[in-house]
Amino acid sequence: MEELMMESAQQVLDVVTTAAREQGFAVNIAVVDPSGHLVAFRRMDGALIGPVDVSIKKARTAALFGTDSAALGEGARPGGAIYTLEHTNGGLIGFGGGVLLHGATGPLGAVGVAGATVQADEELARLGAAALS
Amino acid sequence: MEELMMESAQQVLDVVTTAAREQGFAVNIAVVDPSGHLVAFRRMDGALIGPVDVSIKKARTAALFGTDSAALGEGARPGGAIYTLEHTNGGLIGFGGGVLLHGATGPLGAVGVAGATVQADEELARLGAAALS
């Protein structure tokens, strides 16, 4: 299985950081491997502390379930078909900002972005993921 | 009290594994005793990691409340009569896939299946439970 290398993780952090700065956001960025363990993390200057954990949980959610956090969240909310799923695995995030990373031959893990708006977090995470493909 | 024997638990795993494979699913399967403690577990090749915890929590939910997880979930959601119950016992699951195991003389525990669709998880868990009765 292709592994997520430190340099690739760093590249994801850099792409997200640059884009966030251009948009005037200060975000937290987490990169995890396919098993959900942390590979790289960065808190931009001025980013809030609360989203530190959010960014990590977004990335973990995507990695552990093989799906972007927003897709999982559609069902994991009151009235959804998988409501209560969000309480498993130490807490999952069911809104945008957790996006799978794909390598040339398969899944590499996931990136989580938190601290801007949900939409901006999601777009920044997608930008980061695109840097590897 | 009739006890859930290792061999019976193994039989439940095997029945679910065979059926899941025929349907093209790779699932996690957990069997717990009436007190909710793990008796047997299997992650099929290719199954996601996130549903490991989900399958165990589904089985625990059924065993601890003496009811299938889907039945409990009908009330344990916002607007339901027992909303907030899902936050007890380290986290309960309120959708399909956690099914009680019955022996000749009484409850034997429960099986939890996670990793396919909610409906398939539920049907697979029922198949597993049927193997013992």
Next chain:
Amino acid sequence: MEELMMESAQQVLDVVTTAAREQGFAVNIAVVDPSGHLVAFRRMDGALIGPVDVSIKKARTAALFGTDSAALGEGARPGGAIYTLEHTNGGLIGFGGGVLLHGATGPLGAVGVAGATVQADEELARLGAAALS
């Protein structure tokens, strides 16, 4: 990276179960992947409940630190050079019974055995690991 297949994990459980039975022990056996996530678990008839968690933590300890639990435990005790390490990663086990699994090309994860004596747990885990090499 070589992956731990369900069949191999099952083989480890079977070898440990047979040996434990011959020795008159009822143990809990856990097999985890290299990232510490559960792949297979079995509680033998008559095994205590407390060692369920112990067997899982033994296997996790070995997998996450790439060393058998007994080796890690020599330092992670009062007076040892890495005392307090045992409180990380949700709780580690520093005595025998957690043993690495090796495949033809690299690490496959780990097996944890708990419920007999420490020495017997360790020997049983080694027997299980030997089944794969």
Next chain:
Amino acid sequence: MEELMMESAQQVLDVVTTAAREQGFAVNIAVVDPSGHLVAFRRMDGALIGPVDVSIKKARTAALFGTDSAALGEGARPGGAIYTLEHTNGGLIGFGGGVLLHGATGPLGAVGVAGATVQADEELARLGAAALS
């Protein structure tokens, strides 16, 4: 209060990474702010997963008590004057590898290194801290 900037944290990671590579070690490196919250993290290629949490706890220990983890560990062990302290704050580390970061005008946080030997972790963390002063 002088703040730990992202660029400085990155610099600490880079200095430790380069030195660890020269010494043939693959380590996990965590940088936290004075309140113990994560600012930056990096897992080097080939580093073990277990030390991810250890590196973060080392940095937190140093930051939260304003002292290097090794110094705190001298007292926080059975027989030591502050034995049991290591069980607070979600788990502290009482051996080398967690080192305070000092800026021109005061404390900036701490760096934690884990995955080599205890002595090498400590020296690497000191190197990282020296990069800022």
